[in-house]
Amino acid sequence: MKLLPSLQAKTVSWILTGTLAGLITGALWNGSQQAWERYLDRADYTGQQLYGALNDGAPLPAGVYLTEVTAPPRGVGRVTEASILQSLWDEDFGGARLLIQVHDPDLSYTLTDLPPFSLPPQQLGAMTRKMARLCGDPTLYARAEGGSWVRVNAPDIWSCAAAPNDLRLPLGLGFLLLIVTLLSRSTEVTGRLGRLARIFANNGAGGTAMLPTEGPSELNEIAGALNASIAQEREALEKRAEVLSAISHDLGTPAARLKLRTALIGDATLRQKMEGDIDQMIAMVEGVLSFTRTELDAEAAQQISLTALVESIVDDYEDLGRRVTLAPVDSEVPEVRHSVFGVAPRDTGLPEPRTSLREAQRVLVVARPLALQRAITNLVENALNYGRRATVRIESHADEVSVLVEDAGGSGLSALEIGELIAPFRRGANAGRAAGNGLGLSIVQTVARQHNGSLTFEEGAEGLVARLTLRRE
Numbered sequence: 001m002k003l004l005p006s007l008q009a010k011t012v013s014w015i016l017t018g019t020l021a022g023l024i025t026g027a028l029w030n031g032s033q034q035a036w037e038r039y040l041d042r043a044d045y046t047g048q049q050l051y052g053a054l055n056d057g058a059p060l061p062a063g064v065y066l067t068e069v070t071a072p073p074r075g076v077g078r079v080t081e082a083s084i085l086q087s088l089w090d091e092d093f094g095g096a097r098l099l100i101q102v103h104d105p106d107l108s109y110t111l112t113d114l115p116p117f118s119l120p121p122q123q124l125g126a127m128t129r130k131m132a133r134l135c136g137d138p139t140l141y142a143r144a145e146g147g148s149w150v151r152v153n154a155p156d157i158w159s160c161a162a163a164p165n166d167l168r169l170p171l172g173l174g175f176l177l178l179i180v181t182l183l184s185r186s187t188e189v190t191g192r193l194g195r196l197a198r199i200f201a202n203n204g205a206g207g208t209a210m211l212p213t214e215g216p217s218e219l220n221e222i223a224g225a226l227n228a229s230i231a232q233e234r235e236a237l238e239k240r241a242e243v244l245s246a247i248s249h250d251l252g253t254p255a256a257r258l259k260l261r262t263a264l265i266g267d268a269t270l271r272q273k274m275e276g277d278i279d280q281m282i283a284m285v286e287g288v289l290s291f292t293r294t295e296l297d298a299e300a301a302q303q304i305s306l307t308a309l310v311e312s313i314v315d316d317y318e319d320l321g322r323r324v325t326l327a328p329v330d331s332e333v334p335e336v337r338h339s340v341f342g343v344a345p346r347d348t349g350l351p352e353p354r355t356s357l358r359e360a361q362r363v364l365v366v367a368r369p370l371a372l373q374r375a376i377t378n379l380v381e382n383a384l385n386y387g388r389r390a391t392v393r394i395e396s397h398a399d400e401v402s403v404l405v406e407d408a409g410g411s412g413l414s415a416l417e418i419g420e421l422i423a424p425f426r427r428g429a430n431a432g433r434a435a436g437n438g439l440g441l442s443i444v445q446t447v448a449r450q451h452n453g454s455l456t457f458e459e460g461a462e463g464l465v466a467r468l469t470l471r472r473e
Contacts, residue, residue, distance in 0.1 A: 014182050014185065014186065018178070018179065021175060025174070025175045028171055029167070031167075032164070032165070032166060032168050035165075036163075036166065039164055040129050040133055043131065043133075044125040044126065044128060045125065046063070046125075046128060047124045047125035047128030047129065049064075050124060050142075050152065051084070051120055051121040051125075054142050054150070055120075055144050055145075063154055063156045064154045064157065065152075066152060067150060067151045068148055068150050069148075069150065069151050071149055072101045072103065072149060072151075076105075077103050077104050077106070078104055078107060079101055079102070079103055080101070080102040080104075080108055080109040081099075081100065082100040082101075082102075082127065083097050083098070084097065084120045084123050084124060097145050098124070098143075100141070100142050101140075101141040101142075102131065102139070102140055103138065103139045104137055104138045105136075107138070109127070109130055109131060128140075132157065132158035132162075132163065135160040135163050136160065137159070137160065138159075189219070196219065196222065251285055255282050258278050259275060262278070300368070301366050302367075302369070303365070303366050304364070304365060304367055304369050304372075305362045305364055306362075306367070306401060306403070306470075307394060308362065309369060309376070310326070310403060311326065313373060313376055313392075314392055317380065317390075322384060322390075323389040324380055324389075324390045324391075324392065325391050325392070326391075326393070327392065363394055367470060368451070371447045371450060372470075375443065375444040375447035376405070376468065378440040378443055379468065380405055381440065382405075382440060382466070383405050383406070383463075383464075384407075387463050389407060390405055390406070391407075392404070393406075397472075398472075399471065399472055400470065400472055401472060402469045403467075405465070405468075406460045406461075406464070406465040407462075407463040409462050409464070414459075414464075419456070419457045421441060422444075422445050422455065441455070444468065452470075453469045453471055454469050456469070
């Protein structure tokens with residue numbers, strides 16, 4: 001059992017954790033900052049007192065010891081030299097001076113950032129402050145005007161060992177890590193919401209997968225409610241399919257008897273009309289059953305070659321002598337040709353041959369092959385019935401792929417008008433005596449929704465274009 005099963009409890013705990021961590025981090029950061037400021041202020045104050053001790057004979061500050069030397073050593077580490085005048089207004093630089101040398105094995109103490117118009121004690125204080133801030137291993141040598149060199153030892157003032165622990169960097173990294181962890185946990189919950197939405201969208205279009213019940217209790221409640229709704233809707237579709245299947249079966253016997261009895265009618269015209277009415281009645285019932293089965297279709301999605309599927313459909317029509325042709329593939333990904341050695345061939349200046357669909361790179365999609373074949377066939381049949389010819393092509397993009405079926409025109413309907421005929425049992429004014437029951441486009445739209453796609457119509461170069469778009473998962 002999880003400690004915090006609900007999303008509300010998780011959210012409150014995340015807010016409290018972030019707030020508490022921010023307060024603790026801020027307090028420790030401020031404490032570390034103040035400790036460093038006190039350490040640097042002490043080094044600054046010690047440097048100012050040291051100036052008075054070296055120049056005016058004042059007492060040495062606490063923690064500072066002097067050792068007389070003949071001269072500072074040479075050739076050891078890096079040396080920073082400075083000269084501090086006794087008076088800032090001595091324009092000829094003839095006043096008393098305090099010579100300073102800072103020796104460090106690794107660091108150079110630049111003096112360009114020292115306060116420009118400060119008193120001499122403040123200048124030496126700024127120098128010792130910088131020595132403490134850089135946390136190196138400095139050794140200070142000084143010589144007053146007319147005096148000898150002395151080595152200034154202050155191990156507890158500006159040595160690296162005397163510096164306080166600087167917690168600011170680890171505190172900042174720790175707080176950043178905590179924030180990233182909280183954000184990842186929150187995005188994980190929102191990601192589960194998105195996953196529920198995607199699975200529910202697929203289920204609403206005829207899918208069979210149940211929503212996962214995992215994560216916070218609120219998400220489990222949502223998933224449970226959606227699973228119950230999906231189960232009820234699917235059960236209603238199954239019952240409707242059973243009823244229609246029973247009706248279709250029960251109508252088969254009396255319809256067959258009616259056809260036999262109509263054969264006894266002597267009037268050929270009346271007999272032909274009655275047989276047509278009987279066939280239309282049977283076709284309508286079978287069409288409704290086919291539409292319901294398409295809604296209920298539980299065919300598993302699999303990766304297929306859309307180009308191979310379209311080619312097989314077109315080949316079947318071509319074998320029957322129907323006017324269906326295959327157009328070149330249209331892809332937004334440019335074709336790159338290489339030789340067997342991986343080098344692009346030399347440009348000859350001749351026009352490149354147009355790549356046909358059969359020669360193009362296969363377009364792979366995750367789809368339900370039988371349902372998709374039924375939808376494309378319906379579009380081709382509509383183009384043949386009302387536009388005399390069907391031209392099929394594929395448009396491939398990074399996130400979606402479209403199957404376009406264009407007729408030869410002359411149907412008498414615009415793209416807007418035919419788009420209004422997608423609803424079940426809607427037939428256009430140009431239907432005439434053409435076979436059909438007004439369910440073909442409804443089946444195509446249902447299949448499109450099963451693939452998170454759409455069915456639209458547009459004006460083409462010759463006639464109307466039906467565009468069946470599928471989302472690439």
